[in-house]
Amino acid sequence: MKQTFLLIMLAVSLGLAAASPAQSGESPSETRLKAAYLYNFAKFIHWPEESFANTESPLIIGVLGATPLAKELPPLTARKVRNRAIEIRQFDKVEEATGCHILYISPSFNKGLRPALEQLSTKPIVTVGDQGNFTALGGVIQFVTRRDRLRFIIHLAVARENSIKIDAQLLSLAVEVVGREK
Amino acid sequence: MSFSLPKLHTGGIVSLCLLTLLPHSLWATGEEMLDLDLSQLMEIQITSAGRKEQNLADVAAAVYVIDQETLHSSGVTSIPEALRMVPGLQVARMSSNKWAITSRGFNGIFSNKLLVQIDGRSVYTPSYSGVYWDSQNVVLEDIERIEVIRGPGATLWGANAVNGIINIITKQASDTQGGLVSAGAGNQEKIIGTLRYGSQLNKDTYGRFYLNRHDQDSYQLLAEGSDANDASELTGAGFRVDGDVGLQNNWTLQGDLYQGDGNQILAPVWIPDSPLPLTVNDSIENNGYNLLGRWQHNISETNTWSLQAYFDATDRKEQYLAQNFKTVDLDFQHRFQFLEQHDLIWGLGYRNVSDDFTNTYMIGIVPEQETSELFSGFIQDEISLFDDRVRFTLGTKIEHNDFTGVEIQPSARLLWSVNSAHKLWTSISRAVRTPSRIEDSGRIVLGPIPVPPYPKIKVYGNSEMESEELIAYEAGYRFSQGSNFSLDTTVFYNDYSKLLDYSYADMLNVYFINGMSGHSYGLELSGRWRPVSWISAELNYSFIELSMDPLSPAAGRFSISDIIAENSTPQHQISLRSSFDLSETVRLNVWARYVDKVKIAGQAAYSAGIEVDQHVALDVNIAWKVTETLELMLAGQNLLESNHLEFVNEYFVPPTEVGQSFYCKLTWEF
Numbered sequence: 001m002k003q004t005f006l007l008i009m010l011a012v013s014l015g016l017a018a019a020s021p022a023q024s025g026e027s028p029s030e031t032r033l034k035a036a037y038l039y040n041f042a043k044f045i046h047w048p049e050e051s052f053a054n055t056e057s058p059l060i061i062g063v064l065g066a067t068p069l070a071k072e073l074p075p076l077t078a079r080k081v082r083n084r085a086i087e088i089r090q091f092d093k094v095e096e097a098t099g100c101h102i103l104y105i106s107p108s109f110n111k112g113l114r115p116a117l118e119q120l121s122t123k124p125i126v127t128v129g130d131q132g133n134f135t136a137l138g139g140v141i142q143f144v145t146r147r148d149r150l151r152f153i154i155h156l157a158v159a160r161e162n163s164i165k166i167d168a169q170l171l172s173l174a175v176e177v178v179g180r181e182k
Numbered sequence: 183m184s185f186s187l188p189k190l191h192t193g194g195i196v197s198l199c200l201l202t203l204l205p206h207s208l209w210a211t212g213e214e215m216l217d218l219d220l221s222q223l224m225e226i227q228i229t230s231a232g233r234k235e236q237n238l239a240d241v242a243a244a245v246y247v248i249d250q251e252t253l254h255s256s257g258v259t260s261i262p263e264a265l266r267m268v269p270g271l272q273v274a275r276m277s278s279n280k281w282a283i284t285s286r287g288f289n290g291i292f293s294n295k296l297l298v299q300i301d302g303r304s305v306y307t308p309s310y311s312g313v314y315w316d317s318q319n320v321v322l323e324d325i326e327r328i329e330v331i332r333g334p335g336a337t338l339w340g341a342n343a344v345n346g347i348i349n350i351i352t353k354q355a356s357d358t359q360g361g362l363v364s365a366g367a368g369n370q371e372k373i374i375g376t377l378r379y380g381s382q383l384n385k386d387t388y389g390r391f392y393l394n395r396h397d398q399d400s401y402q403l404l405a406e407g408s409d410a411n412d413a414s415e416l417t418g419a420g421f422r423v424d425g426d427v428g429l430q431n432n433w434t435l436q437g438d439l440y441q442g443d444g445n446q447i448l449a450p451v452w453i454p455d456s457p458l459p460l461t462v463n464d465s466i467e468n469n470g471y472n473l474l475g476r477w478q479h480n481i482s483e484t485n486t487w488s489l490q491a492y493f494d495a496t497d498r499k500e501q502y503l504a505q506n507f508k509t510v511d512l513d514f515q516h517r518f519q520f521l522e523q524h525d526l527i528w529g530l531g532y533r534n535v536s537d538d539f540t541n542t543y544m545i546g547i548v549p550e551q552e553t554s555e556l557f558s559g560f561i562q563d564e565i566s567l568f569d570d571r572v573r574f575t576l577g578t579k580i581e582h583n584d585f586t587g588v589e590i591q592p593s594a595r596l597l598w599s600v601n602s603a604h605k606l607w608t609s610i611s612r613a614v615r616t617p618s619r620i621e622d623s624g625r626i627v628l629g630p631i632p633v634p635p636y637p638k639i640k641v642y643g644n645s646e647m648e649s650e651e652l653i654a655y656e657a658g659y660r661f662s663q664g665s666n667f668s669l670d671t672t673v674f675y676n677d678y679s680k681l682l683d684y685s686y687a688d689m690l691n692v693y694f695i696n697g698m699s700g701h702s703y704g705l706e707l708s709g710r711w712r713p714v715s716w717i718s719a720e721l722n723y724s725f726i727e728l729s730m731d732p733l734s735p736a737a738g739r740f741s742i743s744d745i746i747a748e749n750s751t752p753q754h755q756i757s758l759r760s761s762f763d764l765s766e767t768v769r770l771n772v773w774a775r776y777v778d779k780v781k782i783a784g785q786a787a788y789s790a791g792i793e794v795d796q797h798v799a800l801d802v803n804i805a806w807k808v809t810e811t812l813e814l815m816l817a818g819q820n821l822l823e824s825n826h827l828e829f830v831n832e833y834f835v836p837p838t839e840v841g842q843s844f845y846c847k848l849t850w851e852f
Contacts, residue, residue, distance in 0.1 A: 030228045036215040037223060044220075075216060146426055147356035147388070148227045153429065173220050173385055176428045 033150050034143065035072035038102055038128065041141065042081045044170035047101050048163045051124040058087040062100035064116070065092070065109025094119050105129045105139070113137055124163050135178050140164070144175055151175045225359070225382055242575060242595035242607035244270065244332040244658060244672040244706060250353075253325060255761050255771045257803035257817040259371050259396070259845070261328065261350065262315050266775060267757050269706040269722040270332040270672070271346070274783075274794075274829035277838040278370075278401050279414040279444040279466070281315040282829045285332050285346030286676065287702050287728050287751045290784050291831050295344035295615055295650075297335070301352055301436065302513070303474055303492050306342055308535050308554070309505050309547065311618040314498065317468045319418035319440040321376050321392045323362055323849070326353040332706065333674060334613035334654050336591035337577040340531070340558055344613045344652050345676075354434070355380055355388040355424040361852040366815075368845025372397035372413075387425035394418050400445065404792070404827055404837035411463055412838060414444035430480045437473040442466070448501055448834045452627050454543055457636030459629070462501055470496035484519040502834065503547075504540035509533065525564040531581075532557055537619060546625040547643075554584040573597045585622055586649045589614050608657040614649035621647050621682065621694045626833075631689060641684065641692045648696050653677045670708045677701050683732060684741040698743055700730035716763035724755045746785060752778035752796075767807040775799045780829065787830035792837055797826045811851045819843040 038061055047059075059081050063070050073088045080086065091097040094116045103125050105116060113131060117138040120127060127139045134142035135155040140162065142153050157179025159166055171177050215223075246268045258264045262281045266273045272289045274282045284293035294311035297304065300320060305313055328350050335343040358380040366374035373395055380390030400413040420438035427433070444466035450459025474492035481487070494509040515529035533556040539547045562577025578592035593611030600606060620626070624643040630636035655675045662668040683697030704726035712718045728751060730744035756776040763769050780787075780794035787794070803817035820826070825839035 032215055033223060033226055033228065036218060037220075039216055040220045040223065079216060144429070145228070146386075147354065147424070149224055149356070150226070150228055151224060170220070173224065175386070175426070 029072070030150065031067075031069045032072045034069055034104075035076065037143070037150065037152070038073070038104065039076050039079060039081075039086075041126065041128070041170065042086070042102060044167040045102075045126055046165040046167075047124050051101060052084070056084075058085040059102075060087045060089055060100040062089045062091055062097050062103045063106065064094065064097050064103055065106035067104070067106035067108060069104060069106070098123055098125070100125060102126045102128060105134075107131060113139075121158070122161055122163075126159070126162070126164055146175055153178060156180050221385065224385060227357075227359075240573070240597065240599070240605070242573065242597040242609055242658075243335070244656060244674070246270075246330045246332075246670075246708060248328040248330070250323075250326060252759075253322060253328070255769065255803075255805070256759065256773060257771060257801055257815065257819070259322070259366075259374055260315075261318060261320060261322075261325075263819075264328065265330070265348070267720075267722065267759060267773070268330045269708050269724045269755075269757070270704070270726075271330065271724075272751055272755070274777075274780075275840045276829045276831045277410055277412040277446070277835060278398050279316040279412055279446070280831060280835065282831075283313070283315065284751075285330075286674070286704060287345070287726055288747055289750055289829065291833065294618070295342070295652075296346045296348065297339055297343040298348045298350070299339070300350045301474060302476070302490055303472060303494060304509075304511070307496075307505075308507065309537060309539070309619045311342060311615065311621075314468065314496075316414060316416070316444055316466070317440065317442055317470060317496065317498070319394065319396075319416055319420075319438065319442075320350060320352065321378055321394055321420075323364060323376060324352045324358055324378060324390075324392065324422075326351050326357070332672070333609070333656050334591070334593065334611040334652060336613035337560060337562060337579050337593040337611065340556075340560075340579055340581055341583065341589055341591070341614055341616045341649070344615045344650070352422065352436075355390045355422045356382075358390045359388065362849065363852075364847060364849040366845050366847030368817075368843055370399050370819075370841060370843035371845040372399050374845070374847060383423070383425075386427070387423060389421065389423040391421040392419065401838050401841050402825060403447075404839050407825075410836075410838040411445045411447045412835075414442065414466075416440060416442040432478050432480075434476045435474070437471065439471040441469040444468070446500070446835055449836050450629060451501065451834070452544060452629060452638060457630040464501040467499040468497065470494070481518075484525075485517070487514070487516040489514050499540075502542050502544035506538040508536045523566045525566070526562070527564075528559070528561040530559050539619075541625075544627050545620075547619050548623045548625070552619070556584075557582045571599050573599075583616050585617050585647070586614075589616065589649060603661060603663060605660040606658070607660075609655075611654050611656075613652045613654065615652075616649050617647040617694075619643075628692070637690055639690050639692060641694065644694045647682075647694055648680055650681050650696070651679045666712045668710045672706045673704070674706075675701065675703045681730070681743070681747070683743045686741075697733050697741070698730055698747070699733060700728065700744070700747065702726060702728040717760065719758070719760040722755075722757040726751055726753060742785070742788060746782050746788060749782035750780060750784060752780050754778040769805045771801075771803050771805070773801040775801075777828070783830040784832040786832050787837070790830075790837070792827075792830055794827050794829060797828075798822055799826075813849045815847045815849070817843075817845055817847070 042059055070090055076086045097103050107130050114137050121138055128141045129139050130143050135153055138158055140155055140159050144151050144153055152174055153176040154174045155178040248264055253264055256264060262283055265271050265283060270285055272284050276282055282289045282291055285296050288295055292310050292312045297306055298313045305318055307314055330348050332346045335347040339347050362378045364376045376394040378392040383389045395417050397415045401410045403410045418440035422436035424434050446464050446466055448464045449461040451462045472494040476490040478488040490513040492511050497506045511533045513531045517527040519525050536553045539550045541550055558581035560579040564573055564575045566573050575595040580590050582588050591613050595609040597607040620643055622643050622645055626641045628639040628641060630638045658672040660670050679699040680696035681698040683695055684692045685695040685697055686692050707723040709721045728748050730747045732744050759773045761769055761771050776798050779796040782788045783794045800821045801819045803815055805813055805815045807813050820842045825841050827839050830837045
């Protein structure tokens with residue numbers, strides 16, 4: 001009986017050796033999901049009028065530091081948020097980024113997250129990041145992973161300091177809202 | 183998940199099989215994804231590259247894990263069948279609805295040295311210290327993993343985890359979103375049906391429910407080849423809800439309800455004043471429900487506590503006994519790191535079991551109703567030394583039960599990571615099995631002596647019974663080369679004392695006593711190999727030798743417990759499983775098992791002079807993914823022999839042969 005079994009195994013192995021099933025299957029794109037989040041954040045966030053040159057000027061989404069997310073952002077430029085076009089910009093230095101509305105700070109940005117966030121504080125910018133201490137260091141929105149899903153926490157006090165208004169609907173979807181007034 | 187934190191992490195484990203249940207939106211292009219709103223984005227499951235792999239290589243114990251993919255590929259239709267692949271376990275089907283499952287010897291319907299838990303809920307029956315496998319209803323598709331730890335786990339899990347623990351862990355509700363319907367039928371598997379649906383209840387809460395049904399046909403008797411009348415039906419329903427509260431808390435609430443009907447032939451059945459054995463066609467009615475809640479609070483990455491509570495009710499009626507149990511269990515665990523090198527975990531537990539028996543002439547337990555309490559506490563410290571190259575784990579459990587008082591079960595474990603490829607571990611531990619209600623205060627009619635007026639021999643419980651004790655010495659070696667080859671070897675030496683035996687007060691009255699000591703040693707080997715991406719193979723081998731000494735082999739001693747213990751375990755077992763991805767959508771799974779002969783498969787087999795022959799079993803199935811969401815499986819089990827005997831039930835049930843099974847199953851996810 002054992003011989004029979006071994007023969008079957010052997011035959012199957014040989015017979016199939018020629019076949020080469022390619023294991024493909026695109027891995028789910030977390031960065032694409034982040035891009036969609038950034039677009040959605042924009043819909044629920046209100047910036048002070050001064051942050052726009054005029055009623056026609058675009059909403060600027062910036063990326064600080066190299067990140068694969070940069071590749072996923074161009075499709076956003078085809079969309080509009082409250083009648084404003086979306087513009088995508090890539091920055092290497094914090095000083096350059098002061099004019100944008102949403103700024104994603106890549107984990108690869110190695111010139112110091114804390115000084116960067118300090119430099120950007122009180123400016124009407126929604127900083128977004130992945131680092132575990134992002135909101136603790138003064139960031140506005142931090143991505144977190146909960147149950148294998150991409151979620152976010154919001155630091156409301158920082159948002160207020162930056163003169164940014166966040167809709168209650170967005171707040172209600174956050175895993176946690178830090179610095180909410182009691 | 184680390185070995186040292188079994189219960190806490192059941193709530194935090196992440197599914198290995200994420201991709202199968204993803205919503206379609208995941209496959210959306212960048213453009214399409216932009217059209218989704220926030221709540222839809224929040225439903226999309228991602229696989230994070232940084233997720234910590236379960237590192238079994240770092241566990242100083244003999245651990246084997248059956249993951250969902252393996253479970254699915256094996257083509258099994260129940261948990262006991264899946265356990266056949268685990269090295270060191272002895273799994274034998276006694277009839278269509280009865281199993282003898284043990285770890286490292288002492289098999290039988292009353293295998294009492296193996297603890298089994300489903301999501302942290304013990305399913306070990308305290309009346310006879312064993313598991314009624316026919317009433318354990320779990321949706322196989324919802325199982326995340328089955329962890330099997332051979333050897334004592336008493337330090338963490340408590341009494342009765344003498345020779346092993348089986349932890350059946352189901353997926354979190356967040357990992358079973360969407361619908362699943364599976365329907366199958368075959369000659370032996372009359373109906374396999376499952377409906378499960380999971381959905382996001384609100385932004386932080388996920389839930390699922392299931393309905394299932396499993397009907398099995400009967401086998402045939404060894405003697406006449408006639409119908410063994412052992413068909414069964416099991417219907418179940420249940421739910422699980424998992425939620426998060428902020429960043430630091432998560433909780434689980436789950437419950438199940440089941441109702442089973444099984445048939446059995448009982449022979450011999452004895453009645454008062456008659457020496458003649460009767461044969462009765464009996465039915466087993468079993469039903470039960472349970473509800474479990476768990477709250478976990480993460481103070482930090484290295485500081486976590488959890489509180490778990492469950493209620494479990496089971497009811498089982500058979501001709502010779504009706505049993506009803508209600509269990510309340512509370513469990514608290516806290517794990518934290520201190521001084522960088524210490525990973526400490528401690529916990530407290532309380533269990534309250536109320537039983538209610540309906541005695542018969544055949545079996546009685548006195549008093550018929552009793553409530554027993556169990557208090558327990560444990561502490562374990564895992565100390566990391568030499569840059570984490572060596573880990574020394576020291577721990578003990580202390581518990582108090584109503585039968586034997588205080589039991590102390592310590593263990594010491596040492597793991598040496600020579601390098602990332604080679605690991606060595608060794609351990610010494612003590613474990614006990616506490617007496618069951620039957621052993622404490624039961625009465626069983628064995629049968630008449632062959633002399634007029636044919637009075638009957640009875641076995642009586644003994645309230646002086648103490649716990650069975652084990653000191654176990656284990657050592658293991660693991661080797662892994664990338665993900666393509668791994669080898670896991672364990673050797674053990676078990677030193678038992680105060681094992682259950684029988685003592686004859688006179689010709690007619692027998693008592694349970696702690697009358698036997700003994701030892702066992704063995705080797706368990708598990709090798710995995712993936713020569714090319716589309717072929718995987720696993721070879722498992724187990725060897726065991728048991729040797730028992732009756733403490734007082736006085737004249738007139740009729741007990742044969744020692745020779746049964748020595749001869750009821752197959753000495754050699756081999757399992758060879760392989761999977762072939764024939765194409766992107768078709769997978770062939772082949773599983774061959776060799777089980778050595780069982781010279782004396784229990785008391786009844788000894789009396790009848792039945793020996794269980796060695797056998798080779800072959801299971802083959804082919805799974806075809808017709809579409810992304812629809813799978814068709816054709817399976818054949820026990821293909822080499824039309825019928826074979828695996829074990830003989832010790833009491834009442836005549837020897838039954840396991841037959842061939844062919845079935846076809848469709849699984850649709852939506």
